[in-house]
Amino acid sequence: MKSGALWKISVAIAPEAEEAVVELLSGLFGTAPSIYADVETRETVASVYLPKLSVWTPARRARLAAGLKNIRACGLELGPGKISARKIRREDWAESWKRHFHPLEISPVLLIKPSWSRRHPRRGQAVVVLDPGLSFGTGQHPTTAFCLEQLAARRVAGAKQSLLDIGCGSGILSIAAAKLGYAPVRAFDFDPEAVRVARENMALNGVRVRAARQDLTRLPARSAERYDVVCANLIFDLLLAERRRILHRLKPEGTLVLAGILNGQFPKVRAAFEGAGMKLVAERALGEWRSGAFGFVAERRVAALREPRAS
Secondary structure (H helix, E strand, C coil): CCCCEEEEEEEEECHHHHHHHHHHHHHHHCCCCEEEECCCCCCEEEEEEECCHHHCCHHHHHHHHHHHHHHHHCCCCCCCCEEEEEEEEHHHHHHHHHHHCCCEEEECCEEEECCCCCCCCCCCCEEEECCCCCCCCCCCCHHHHHHHHHHHHCCCCCCCCCEEEECCCCCHHHHHHHHHCCCCEEEEECCHHHHHHHHHHHHHHCCCCEEEECCHHHCCCCCCCCEEEEEEECCHHHHHHCHHHHHCCEEEEEEEEEEEEECCCHHHHHHHHHCCCEEEEEEEEECCEEEEEEEECCCCHHHHHHCCCCC
16 A cells, blocks of 8 residues: 555445435546444535545546535435535544455455455355455445346356456456456456556456556447457446447446446436337346446347447
């Protein structure tokens, strides 16, 4: 762990707004918010930790304020919505994570745990070692957990299955897939810092995954390389705008796992992908979030994949 200070950006909120504010902070800063809830006062504080104050730009502050205003306008009880920034020791941040980041058993075949945990896996259980960093993706968020569960559930022992991880963040999905036996596994993210962290985590876990910095919107509309499973844990607007690019990277018999979607947004996402020849095969709602897995409808998949990309 590097020495030095971090900047803690916090928002005081009501418990009802926790999930929405976590998504807002993750999208703005590309870093995992932590949540502190006081049982007696019912005050909840969501915080992100930045390596330098220059990241806390006036533009980001304005976007955060606008996002909070939008959450309130949607009818959620936001609470105070007070924004604060203060300098803290990096060691204090690390110890805070150690208090609340515990091993997470995704299924009998997959365990996520931090390096300081002494938890032993079950017989035959794959283990992903991942410490919280200044990049998001520890598996604790319900959208990430759904993706991990789908990877575990759809793995067929002994079969050759490939994975594409779009918006890989810390690389947790790619690492888990490689540990479960998926190959090849490919990952990319628009954020160079996320790619750097993902590569470090992949090296820590000893997996062979090709991670690259790429912009989904600039990839070729069609791809010669297709995958058995495609995970896209992306923001709502990007899922809709780039659905054709995403689908042209999925095999006809493959599974598309979509996450990072608020409950109110999910019907539009479902309609868009069902309109492109898919059907919902699994879904889960938890708090403000809903995630889904899709497969092509047999009689429509060829036509859907041949359809010209919408402008």
